[in-house]
Amino acid sequence: MxxxxxxxxxxxxxxxxxxxxxxxxxxxxxxxxxxxxxxxxxxxxxxxxxxxxxxxxxxxxxxxxxxxxxxxxxxxxxxxxxxxxxxxxxxxxxxxxxxxxxxxYLRSPTSNDIARLLEVGQRRGFPRMLGSIDCMHWKWKNCPSAWKGMYSGHVNEPTIILEAVASYDLWIWHAFFGLPGSHNDINVLDRSSVFAALAEGRGPPCNYTINGHEYTMGYYLADGIYPSWATLVKTILAPHGKKKKHFATCQEFARKDVERAFGVLQSRFAIVRGPARYFQPEVLKDIMYACIILHNMIVEDERHLYLGADQFNYEANDDTPSEPISRDNIPEFMEFIAQHHRIRDRVTHSQLQADLMEHLWNMHGRA
Incomplete structure (x- = not known):
C-alpha cells in the first residue's frame, strides 16, 4: 500500500x-x-x-x-x-x-511582427532575417496499408511531414502539414505557401543594404538540402578559411531556432513525439495545428521569462491577420512570374551569402 x-x-x-x-x-x-x-x-x-x-x-x-x-x-x-x-x-x-x-496563433507575421523580427535578426548579425525553416517527420503508426508505400521515406516507416518557420522566441509563424514522408524538404517547399504572399506582391517592404549591395526581400536560414534561392541563406558545407568557418558557425547556431521549436513542441505534447494512432489524415492535421496553437499560447504566456523579453512583446500590439486579397489587387501574370524568378535567383543567393559573411566577420569575427 x-x-x-x-x-x-x-x-x-x-x-x-x-x-x-x-x-x-x-x-x-x-x-x-x-x-x-x-x-x-x-x-x-x-x-x-x-x-x-x-x-x-x-x-x-x-x-x-x-x-x-x-x-x-x-x-x-x-x-x-x-x-x-x-x-x-x-x-x-x-x-x-x-x-x-x-x-x-497560427497567423502569418504582420508588418509590426516583421519589423520586430528584423530588429532581432539585426542584433544577432543577420540583417533582415525572418526566421529559420525546416521540416519534421511525424511517424504514422496506423497508416492504411494501401498508403504505406507513399508515406514511407528514408526511415522506411510511414511518416507525415511538418514544415515550419520559427523565430528566436520559438514562436512558429508558418506551419504546413500533411505531405507524405516520401517527400524531402525541397518537394515540401515547392508545395508550401511560405513564399506565396511574396510571389503575389503582397509581402511587406523589406529593403536593406549589406556590404554595399541592396536587397528587397527578407530571407530564412536553412540547412544544406534547401535550394539556393534569394530568400534562403544556407551554411557552407566544407568551409576553408576563418571567414567561412565563422559564417558557418553563426549560421548553424542561429538556424537551430526551428529545431529547438520542434524539440519544445514534442516535449510539451507527447502526442506528436510518439507515433500517430488515428487513421484519418484530416484528424492528424487538426491535432498538429492545435498543438502548434497551444505551443504559441505558451510562448506568449512565458515570454516575460526570456532573456531580452522586451524584444518579443507581441501582445502589446493590436495587430490582426491581414485580410484576404481581392482579385483587383493581384498583380499581372508576367509580374508574378518575374517575382517568382527573383525569389529563386541563385546569383542573388550567392551574393547575399558572401555579403553576410563579410558583415559577420566585420561585426565580431576579427576579434
Whole structure:
C-alpha cells in the first residue's frame, strides 16, 4: 500500500511540471469559447435526467492525451470517461482550437511582427532575417496499408511531414502539414505557401543594404538540402578559411531556432513525439495545428521569462491577420512570374551569402 501511495505521489508531482501544466491553464482560462463554438461540450442530461459528462471532463481528457500521448482507453481511470467519448472529445477539441484561435496563433507575421523580427535578426548579425525553416517527420503508426508505400521515406516507416518557420522566441509563424514522408524538404517547399504572399506582391517592404549591395526581400536560414534561392541563406558545407568557418558557425547556431521549436513542441505534447494512432489524415492535421496553437499560447504566456523579453512583446500590439486579397489587387501574370524568378535567383543567393559573411566577420569575427 505504501508503494502504491508513493507511486501516486510521484505521478502527481510529475504531472504538475511546468511544460505539462501549461496546457491545463487553457482549460481554466478559455473553456467558454470552446463550449460556445461546439455544443458537444455542453453538459447535458440523459433520458433518466442524470447529468452527463461536463465540458471540463471532456477537455481535460483531450489535454491529457495531448500532453502525455496516452491512448483513449486510459482516460477512464483519471477522468471517468469512456474510450469512444475520449476519442470523440479529442477530435471535437482540436477542431474547435483551430477554428477559434487559429487566426491569432497560427497567423502569418504582420508588418509590426516583421519589423520586430528584423530588429532581432539585426542584433544577432543577420540583417533582415525572418526566421529559420525546416521540416519534421511525424511517424504514422496506423497508416492504411494501401498508403504505406507513399508515406514511407528514408526511415522506411510511414511518416507525415511538418514544415515550419520559427523565430528566436520559438514562436512558429508558418506551419504546413500533411505531405507524405516520401517527400524531402525541397518537394515540401515547392508545395508550401511560405513564399506565396511574396510571389503575389503582397509581402511587406523589406529593403536593406549589406556590404554595399541592396536587397528587397527578407530571407530564412536553412540547412544544406534547401535550394539556393534569394530568400534562403544556407551554411557552407566544407568551409576553408576563418571567414567561412565563422559564417558557418553563426549560421548553424542561429538556424537551430526551428529545431529547438520542434524539440519544445514534442516535449510539451507527447502526442506528436510518439507515433500517430488515428487513421484519418484530416484528424492528424487538426491535432498538429492545435498543438502548434497551444505551443504559441505558451510562448506568449512565458515570454516575460526570456532573456531580452522586451524584444518579443507581441501582445502589446493590436495587430490582426491581414485580410484576404481581392482579385483587383493581384498583380499581372508576367509580374508574378518575374517575382517568382527573383525569389529563386541563385546569383542573388550567392551574393547575399558572401555579403553576410563579410558583415559577420566585420561585426565580431576579427576579434
Amino acid at each position: 505504501a508503494v502504491h501511495r508513493q507511486q501516486r505521489a510521484t505521478l502527481g508531482a510529475s504531472s504538475s511540471r511546468r511544460p505539462n501544466s501549461q496546457p491545463r491553464m487553457f482549460i481554466r482560462r478559455n473553456p467558454l469559447e470552446v463550449v460556445t463554438h461546439d455544443d458537444y461540450f455542453i453538459q447535458k442530461r440523459d433520458a433518466s435526467g442524470r447529468l452527463g459528462l461536463s465540458s471540463l471532463q471532456k477537455m481535460t481528457a483531450a489535454i491529457r492525451m495531448f500532453t502525455y500521448g496516452v491512448t483513449a482507453d486510459l482516460m477512464d481511470e483519471y477522468v471517468r470517461i469512456g474510450e469512444s467519448t475520449a476519442r470523440l472529445s479529442m477530435k471535437k477539441f482540436v477542431k474547435a482550437i483551430v477554428s477559434i484561435f487559429g487566426g491569432e
